[in-house]
Amino acid sequence: MTISVENTQVDHNIHISSSINAVSNDICKNVTDEKISFGLSICANCGKESDEVKNTCNKCKQVKYCNAACKKQHRQKHKKQCEEHVRLAKAKLHDEKLFRQPPPPEDCQICFQRLPMLSGSTKTMACCGKTICSGCCYAPVYDNQGNEVAEEKCAFCRSLCPAYEEITELNLKRVETGDATATYNQGMYYFRGTRGFQQDTDKGLEMWRRAGELGYASGYFSVGVAYHTGEGGVEVDMKKAYHYYELAAMKGSALARANLGCAERDAGNWDRAFKHWMIAVRDGHEYSLKYIRDFYLDGHATKEVYTKALQSYQEYLGEIKSQQRDEAAAAHDDCRYY
Ligand SMILES: [Zn+2]
Ligand SMILES: [Zn+2]
Ligand SMILES: [Zn+2]
Ligand SMILES: [Zn+2]
Secondary structure (H helix, E strand, C coil), X not given: CXXXXXXXXXXXXXXXXXXXXXXXXXXXXXXCCCCCCCCCEEECCCCCEECCCCEECCCCCCCEECCHHHHHHHHHHHHHHHHHHHHHHHHHHHHHHXXXXXXXXXXXXXCCCECCCCHHHEEECCCCCCXXXXXXXXXXCECCXXXXXXXXXXXXXXXXXXXXXXXXXXXXXXXXXXXXXXXXXXXXXXXXXCCCCCCCHHHHHHHHHHHXXXXXXXXXXXXXXXXXXXXXHCCCCHHHHHHHHHHHHHHCCHHHHHHHHHHHHHCCCHHHHHHHHHHHHHCCCHHHHHHHHHHHHCCCCCHHHHHHHHHHHHHHHHHHCCHHHHHHHHHCHHHCCC
């Protein structure tokens, strides 16, 4: 049995203090229904049960011995099991990180509302490098006297949009300061060979990886897509693709998350597919909601799961909806934000 405060109290009527929650799993494993043997361990080699059995396998930390001699004697026998313990522990740790809801993206720098996940609904300004929402982007800009400014000026820094050549220069300067979005853009220039840069897909991938490290989830996502689709002549490598999708998903890319969900579904791991899609839905990925709905309609998911996904999407909408964004969306097709 595994110990948790609840089941111990209910099943065995033992009141344990909350500090017992902190005891290691090794001890919990040695607790039998009849005997609460906190502190007692069994030697994996000779079977001796005592509180003196403290010599833990330093690799897997899962088995204990009375002494170094028992440990040595058991080494060969334990080797395979030990490797398996280590592998499982690593996989468990990885999954704990992977299936955590990532923190929401930074808010719009002007209205301080959550930025929508749809890429067209946010804009990174070439002048100041700030990322703002379409609502703020298209709202009228006023000068200090409160008069509407006639020419198109940046809603954040109020300067005119820089000239085409100047944009590239400004972007390069930002790359040098470690700006994640600028690093991503630079990767795009290299990958596609645009804005006067010689096409160099390796360099493009490298910049995208760096953007990912700097916190820009789309950086990792684009690397994943390149390995997935072979875009730009990159050799298709699904193992690498999923590795980068995972990195992107953990940084908050709902698109990468949705792809991971599809891969798990195709491998028959529905439970893992659902987990990915649920996280993607909470971050605004509407299509993941559709995946969950399809599974529900086919009888593979309960209504509860589907209802939870729906609620989760509503919560997301509650965080991103605004009148200003609605107005921008009504006026410009590319400003649709959900
Ligand atoms: Zn022993
Ligand atoms: Zn071991
Ligand atoms: Zn805004
Ligand atoms: Zn600006």
